[in-house]
Amino acid sequence: MSRFWNSLVSKLEPYVPGEQPRVQNLIKLNTNEHPYGPSPKVLAAIAGQTNDNLRLYPDPTAQELREVIARRFGLTAAHVFVGNGSDEVLGHAFHALLKHEAPILFPDITYSFYPVYCGLYEIAYKAIALDEEFKIRVQDYLPDGQAKAGGIIFPNPNAPTGIAQPLTQIERVIAGNPDIVVVVDEAYVDFGAQTAAGLIARYPNLLVVHTMSKAYSLAGLRVGFALGHPDLIQGLDRVKNSFNSYPLDRLALAGAQAAVEDQIYFEQARDAVVRSREALTRDLQSLGFVVLPSAANFIFVRHPAHTGESLASALRARHILVRHFKLPRISNHLRITIGTDEQCNQLVAACREILK
Numbered sequence: 001m002s003r004f005w006n007s008l009v010s011k012l013e014p015y016v017p018g019e020q021p022r023v024q025n026l027i028k029l030n031t032n033e034h035p036y037g038p039s040p041k042v043l044a045a046i047a048g049q050t051n052d053n054l055r056l057y058p059d060p061t062a063q064e065l066r067e068v069i070a071r072r073f074g075l076t077a078a079h080v081f082v083g084n085g086s087d088e089v090l091g092h093a094f095h096a097l098l099k100h101e102a103p104i105l106f107p108d109i110t111y112s113f114y115p116v117y118c119g120l121y122e123i124a125y126k127a128i129a130l131d132e133e134f135k136i137r138v139q140d141y142l143p144d145g146q147a148k149a150g151g152i153i154f155p156n157p158n159a160p161t162g163i164a165q166p167l168t169q170i171e172r173v174i175a176g177n178p179d180i181v182v183v184v185d186e187a188y189v190d191f192g193a194q195t196a197a198g199l200i201a202r203y204p205n206l207l208v209v210h211t212m213s214k215a216y217s218l219a220g221l222r223v224g225f226a227l228g229h230p231d232l233i234q235g236l237d238r239v240k241n242s243f244n245s246y247p248l249d250r251l252a253l254a255g256a257q258a259a260v261e262d263q264i265y266f267e268q269a270r271d272a273v274v275r276s277r278e279a280l281t282r283d284l285q286s287l288g289f290v291v292l293p294s295a296a297n298f299i300f301v302r303h304p305a306h307t308g309e310s311l312a313s314a315l316r317a318r319h320i321l322v323r324h325f326k327l328p329r330i331s332n333h334l335r336i337t338i339g340t341d342e343q344c345n346q347l348v349a350a351c352r353e354i355l356k
């Protein structure tokens with residue numbers, strides 16, 4: 001607290017990112033990073049940009065990158081917005097598109113950045129309870145004739161549960177709310193869910209948000225993007241150009257473009273993570289863990305005989321970091337990022353020892 005802070009800053013409850021430890025010898029399964037590095041073509045493209053041109057500003061419109069992304073989804077560059085990580089893209093979406101007179105809706109158990117943006121942009125929200133199986137109940141997001149919503153946002157697959165919704169259910173939410181923007185945060189979609197990007201041509205109220213941090217293994221580069229009707233993209237552009245005209249630097253533009261262009265590497269690395277996820281799920285189930293069905297690069301688990309906190313600290317003592325949320329309904333769960341097979345095996349061995 002400082003008397004120099006304005007009243008908004010005094011009230012903020014900022015997001016707390018997962019720990020990025022300074023020591024080297026930890027098995028880091030706490031922030032959903034990819035266990036394998038990015039494509040060698042990405043590294044070469046970045047190296048190719050480390051030259052005198054760094055004295056020049058990058059392209060403020062990121063035109064080439066937006067065209068490459070657009071092609072991949074069968075859209076045009078006018079349907080694509082890029083930002084400094086999808087957190088920034090999401091922040092602009094809250095600022096530009098979700099701020100309305102009525103509260104916006106998102107699940108009670110979801111990405112914990114959403115309520116933080118609401119605090120920053122002074123947006124009212126209503127957290128809608130997931131059902132007992134931690135699934136989104138679609139009918140809760142359809143207008144009931146009384147309470148109006150100002151916008152809707154949810155991840156698919158949801159985080160931190162990893163549970164995916166079929167596209168038909170997501171389309172019901174979008175079609176049922178034609179007068180407000182529905183944001184589908186597809187940070188993990190490539191690991192096993194269906195993207196809603198194909199619905200953009202039919203629904204001008206749909207914004208699909210992707211990150212290159214997870215499936216593209218570029219968390220350190222900070223690139224995210226949104227896909228939607230050009231009117232929505234222009235709204236995001238207005239905010240961006242009133243805030244920071246150059247969110248992506250030259251290295252990020254080059255690396256991100258090379259990553260999207262190397263779909264073969266992308267799919268191989270992604271498939272390896274999915275195989276490890278299935279193996280880790282079986283191994284932990286055989287130790288008595290309850291594992292939610294995951295379509296992401298993490299699993300959400302609990303053990304009936306142990307608290308989440310005690311398991312997380314016992315793993316930490318064995319140099320394994322996982323994510324534990326001290327939140328209602330999920331305080332006995334752990335979110336475990338899928339690592340390499342060796343890291344997963346070390347995790348299973350540690351769990352076996354702890355449960356003994």
Ligand SMILES: *Cc1c(COP(=O)(O)O)cnc(C)c1O
Nearest residue numbers: 085086087111155187211213224
């Ligand atoms: C990781 C994550 C993001 C943010 O990704 P960045 O592009 O690294 O900012 C957004 N939404 C969800 C649900 C995530 O898990």
